[in-house]
Amino acid sequence: MAKTGRGDIKVNERFLTCGLCSQWFTQPRTLPCLHSYCENCLSKHIHDYIAKSSVKKGSQTAHPTEYVCPTCNKAIDVSKFSSQSAKNWTTKFPLNTFLMDLLDVELLMRGEKTCGPCTRNGDRSDVVSWCKECRDGLCKNCSKVHRGMRVSMDHTVLSKEEFMKHVSLLQEQQEPCQKHPGKTLDMYCMTDRELCCPNCVAEEHRRCDRVVSVMDAVKQSRLDKTPEFLKKNLEEYNEHIEKVIASRTNKLLSLDEQKTKLIDEFAQIRINVINILDKMEKAIKKELSDIHSGETKAMEKEVSKSRKIQSAVTNAHELLNVTENHGSDSNLMKTIEEVKRECLWYEEEMGKLRSKIQDCEYVFEIDEHIETLLNKVKKYGDLKVRHSPSKLQPFPNTVTIEKSIEQGKQFKSTLSLKGRKAELAKAFDAKMEDDIKDCWYTGAAFLSDGRFVLVDRSNRKLKLFSKNYRLLNSIFFTTKPWDVTVVGENEIAVTLPEEHGIQLLTTGDSIKMSDYFTTEEACFGIKHVRGKFFALCYDGKPPALKVISSDGRELAAIGVDDDGSPLFSRPIYVTSNNAGTVIFVSDERRGCITCLTETSEHCYTYSTIDLSHVAGITLDREGNLYVCRNHAKSVQVVTPEGDRIKTIVSREEITYPRAIAYDEKEDRLLITQGDKSVVKIFQFE
Known part of the structure; x- marks a missing residue:
């Protein structure tokens, strides 16, 4: 909060800083949504917004008909001047002299306020006095010149100390009329609900039968307790918005927790599936080992028996050769008869062995459930968002209802x-x-x-x-x-x-x-x-x-x-x-x-x-x-x-x-x- 000075002016510093540059306001312009920005900052932002939002259609460029506030994102209708330059857009939004006055007071209390005319001329001088009509701080030289000029010789120029003693003078300074320079908005049209100066009344409100002074309008507003009513509603809005923010923040934390829990659940599913697959893999590997052991033992027996018979055949063959080359005729005939007898045994034994021999190969048929998992299961499961109505209370509509009643009362006079x-x-x-x-x-x-x-x-x-x-x-x-x-x-x-x-x-x-x-x-x-x-x-x-x-x-x-x-x-x-x-x-x-x-x-x-x-x-x-x-x-x-x-x-x-x-x-x-x-x-x- 800003320091409390003489006159008990107390303003949040954030209220006096631009939402775009975060510096003290310079020529603040206020949007219909009540957010204010420095004139140059707003002009630059609008320029960028136009460049981003414009659409080319052939040889022509369609400019946006709405401008979105950079703070609250409220869409503001600019269709009446959408084809104009960004600078012209900016000037369509009113200059907030009240904010400028508050800022001047704040800077005066801080000792940071410099002479207005000198600052505008590129110089820097300390403020020693204040012109009530011009709403500007003046240095010693400018104060002297100000009093001597014909257009300002009758102005009320207060010393800095006098002004600081009477900062409530701000409440006496009415808003300047944007349509008629030099005039102030000291009248209020109850029919059209807008501020106006005497010229505005003569030109635009001469047929309105409910034009009163701003003082009377404020007096009636205070009697009706309108400021209290609106402040109470704004407080209710803030409370409701805080509840929404708290609810959404808690829900965000809850969703983060749910996300972490689901991610852990996904990982656990993978671990469970892997564990099951590991067990099945071990089982089928053991089964394969047992089958392989049985098959290899049988084949090794067949190989062993074949080799023994082969040894006998080789021996008989060598015996027959030796007997034929070196033995007598009787030795040869004896060997021939013995080899014939053994050949019958070879044929019989190998025939038996051959009838039992079978070729084999390992064939793996994947289980249909595993095949479904590999070929048809494409995801862990269906992930859905289940929405349900919020338990939050409905947003207050007291001003909306009040406005409807008010409009109804006003309409009685229009249905003549x-x-x-x-x-x-x-x-x-x-x-x-x-x-x-x-x-x-x-x-x-x-x-x-x-x-x-x-x-x-x-x-x-x-x-x-x-x-x-x-x-x-x-x-x-x-x-x-x-x-x-x-x-x-x-x-x-x-x-x-x-x-x-x-x-x-x-x-x-x-x-x-x-x-x-x-x-x-x-x-x-x-x-x-x-x-x-x-x-x-x-x-x-x-x-x-x-x-x-x-x-x-x-x-x-x-x-x-x-x-x-x-x-x-x-x-x-x-x-x-x-x-x-x-x-x-x-x-x-x-x-x-x-x-x-x-x-x-x-x-x-x-x-x-x-x-x-x-x-x-x-x-x-x-x-x-x-x-x-x-x-x-x-x-x-x-x-x-x-x-x-x-x-x-x-x-x-x-x-x-x-x-x-x-x-x-x-x-x-x-x-x-x-x-x-x-x-x-x-x-x-």
């Missing part, structure tokens, strides 16, 4: 006798040449870039259109689709009730199927928000709203009230606010809209809005609900509280409205018609 008006901007035929049947569009959704998709149930197609209503692509399903919802920037999901499936698709230059998962029951209406799907199953007992994770796991089913009675009869369309805490379901059979408000994870309170012939529904940026009343041939708007209803599109402009989608960027409605292929676009004034 005139109210919002929606004028027909475009009517176009969405039928394709190869469509065999009449089109029946049961689902529609706008993508973030202004393109939109239509679900043609009759022709089993999903059709992608440009924001200028030109057909770009289509994809065919084997079964009839029902509804569509946006999942990500270039990702959507389509329900396929007949096959109990939800098909995810990418919507880049063309439509491509990606992931797919099945559901226990047929799903019709669908809405994706904050990583989960709300899907309607009206064939179930009872009909229910299913909460499904992004990987297809059913997290909850809401189908009965506190008394156990069914909440729905034939729910067909669903929508929700951006936080997923307020859900609207249109019930075709009961002719009503059921509103579910989350009180804790997967626990809801409910209320109903009685209408007849309800079909498609959608919410606008203010939280107003638009309801297609099919057979009533109209579209009605309902306030967030559900206490005021107004027809926004009448039967003279639409017939049998079925699906409806809201384009937040262009503030327009897309409405399909159940009896024709013509789709209509209504623009709000």
Whole structure:
């Protein structure tokens, strides 16, 4: 923490340093996510980001339309100036003079602050005084010049000591207006919720009836305890995030332990297999030795007997030769008769031996289980990740709910006798040449870039259109689709009730199927928000709203009230606010809209809005609900509280409205018609 000086200013040093260079701020620029960086650091980072994210398409270069904060990774919309240079991007983010003032005070307390004019001129001088209006430190010479110049002669110049005694003067210095140099933001528009200077009020807020001074706005904010409310929420967020971090950290340690345990288990499997193979190898080696010993002994006996007979044959042969050459005739005849007799014995004995002699060779037939191990077993086993819902409490949504209530209160004044008006901007035929049947569009959704998709149930197609209503692509399903919802920037999901499936698709230059998962029951209406799907199953007992994770796991089913009675009869369309805490379901059979408000994870309170012939529904940026009343041939708007209803599109402009989608960027409605292929676009004034 910084040192506590006069005036009790206490600021964390990290709060005054750039997140990119880790040095004291120099001309800090603040992003919408509230993170600040030195102007030069931010410009360099944006330059590198543009170079990395730009895509060449032929001779043209497509620059990114979003800039990601280097600290929190929040995507910031820069589409209005994406084609400009990095320096121009930087100047679009406001200069944070408050941080500059805090840094000046910190450096003054440290004795490190130098004269502003001298520093800007490349010199370095100690600060001796402070100009309240210029918010700048001055050395002795510059202070004298400052008092003598006509433009600054009336400025309040305090000595360094006087300023340090009254550092609370910072609270009197309002933010400068970026649009009108020399003016300060000392007014606040309660309607548009933004700071403004007198010129801003005259130019942009002259029709606003709730423009007050910043002092009055702060006074009211303190009476409402808004700072305490927000600080409490931020503390709750921090506590929740700490729990998430602790949970994830513990789980990381647990996963590391599981990994080590599995690696040891794999090694043990190998050791066990090797031990078994060693035992089998020893056994078969012994068996081979025993067989080899038996076979060799038998053959050695045969060789020995053959050699003995051979010795006798050799002896008889030599005796016959000697007798023939040197013996008498009687000796020869005697030897001949004896050799004949012995030859008979030789033939008999060798014949017996020959009949017993067999050639042999060792043949090894591998056991079928070992062969399976060698040839068919390709891995130790199946390694899977088993996911289960976290036991962490849901993230607090108090500000989101507060904002919805606040917007609802504000909207009461906008629905006057005139109210919002929606004028027909475009009517176009969405039928394709190869469509065999009449089109029946049961689902529609706008993508973030202004393109939109239509679900043609009759022709089993999903059709992608440009924001200028030109057909770009289509994809065919084997079964009839029902509804569509946006999942990500270039990702959507389509329900396929007949096959109990939800098909995810990418919507880049063309439509491509990606992931797919099945559901226990047929799903019709669908809405994706904050990583989960709300899907309607009206064939179930009872009909229910299913909460499904992004990987297809059913997290909850809401189908009965506190008394156990069914909440729905034939729910067909669903929508929700951006936080997923307020859900609207249109019930075709009961002719009503059921509103579910989350009180804790997967626990809801409910209320109903009685209408007849309800079909498609959608919410606008203010939280107003638009309801297609099919057979009533109209579209009605309902306030967030559900206490005021107004027809926004009448039967003279639409017939049998079925699906409806809201384009937040262009503030327009897309409405399909159940009896024709013509789709209509209504623009709000």
